[in-house]
Amino acid sequence: MIHISPENFLDLRYLASGVFYPIDSFMSYDEYVCVVKDMRLLNKAIFSLPISLEVEHLNYDIGSKQDLYYDDTLVGFISISDKFKIKKEHIFELYQSKDEKHPGIIKENLKSPYRVAGSIEIKEEFLKGSLYKNFLQDHFKKINKNVKTIAGFQTRNPIHKAHEHLQRVALELCDALFINPLVGWKKEGDFSENAVMKAYEFMLEEFYPKNRVVLRGLQTAMRYAGPKEAVFHAILRRNIGCSHFIVGRDHAGVGTYYGNYEAQDLAKAVEKDLGISILALKEPYYCKKCNELVSEKTCSHKENEKIYISGTKIRQALKNDELPSEFMMRKEISNVILSLGKDNIFIKEN
Ligand SMILES: [Zn+2]
Incomplete structure (x- = not known):
């Protein structure tokens, strides 16, 4: 036994x-x-x-x-x-x-x-109730037969403006988007499963096209292994039925252990063997000159014009029962999270 x-x-x-x-x-x-x-x-x-x-x-x-x-x-x-x-x-x-x-x-x-x-x-x-191989193909067969390409999105946070930007870019490139937040073990101080899922449920209900976006939790532990975990995340999404997988800045990283684009580089290097296309996207930020969300690939302005979407600042505001800057998180999303009550937003202990 x-x-x-x-x-x-x-x-x-x-x-x-x-x-x-x-x-x-x-x-x-x-x-x-x-x-x-x-x-x-x-x-x-x-x-x-x-x-x-x-x-x-x-x-x-x-x-x-x-x-x-x-x-x-x-x-x-x-x-x-x-x-x-x-x-x-x-x-x-x-x-x-x-x-x-x-x-x-x-x-x-x-x-x-x-x-x-x-x-x-x-x-x-x-x-029962576990995700399974080719889950997405079966899902879209029923609701939208035109879906051929599906981009997978890994996250452990409620949706903020940078992630929304990446998801909209993916929706322009692919037929559908699979938002697959990791809801297994996470470390103390990370967002609770409830905060992440409630924020996304709201986003799908109010903003995203219902026949092109699916939300479902991925029940596995975060390993915080950075680049190797990005590759692992891609393999899992391939198995679930994604054709593409989004890898952003410091995917599955923690602290400063891995370089900003090390996960992208590794995933790209093994892309051929993975059987899933990697959408390696640069970090979006708000540029005061451009007056919208851009990235270093689309904007030429200096650092002092840029407002980075900071997970730390978002967490800090929510911890203090305050709304994070609307440059970083939609007010409606912040309200959904705050309405859960202080004790239910973050993971306390494991
Ligand atoms: Zn700019």
Whole structure:
């Protein structure tokens, strides 16, 4: 019997539903190392983050079948084919950092270092409601047959003006937009699932064309692994049915661990192998001279004319129960978030 973590429970569902394709089982040691070092599976397919099952000890027999329990409920089974201990060097390699203060490394350090691998089964009722492979094709078949290209958008924040700009650019380029906020584990101080989803529900209701935009949460943990996580996010959206994936500035980054466009560069470098087109978009900002949202690709003005859309400033205003600048966030969206009440806007602890 194995008691699995909330994060592994979410992994189990996506392994079973095809969202992590071509992965359908928890990774072996050799696969784990290959992914961490080369961003490749043993069969050479691209995969940028390890999916491994955390256990308290390694007293499991290879070849045995173990019950998987989550919250004292039997949710599935694993047929154990490998067991191993992960090494610190793998974690550093995964995050491309040796800084123990990196939020991803802090989280890894809190976990048990032991892992078991093997094929999985999930009880049907725990697969229900999970996203699945080609979800979008099935969705649009019913409501809009003209949709051929779909841009995926990853976010962990309620919609602000910069993200709206990127989404509108994508809607001009593609037939449809899939807004897929990550609603699994996030770090303390990040926006709550409720704040993100309520803001987007409002946006879809009041602003976006309903037959071209879909909103649904992605239930997996944030790893804060920057460029490698951007590639992982692209793979998942390819599996769900997107033809394109938007990668903006510092995708899945945290602090100053990764360069502003490092995620774009990596995603672009492996684009051919990914099977999804990368929309590498520059950071939009408000330019006082141009009098609209632009980017360094479309505006020639000096720094002092630019107002950057700052997630930190937006969070600070909302924390103080104030409306963020309307250059940064629509007033209606800010009001939707503030109406949730101070205690429900941010994640407090994990
Ligand atoms: Zn300008």
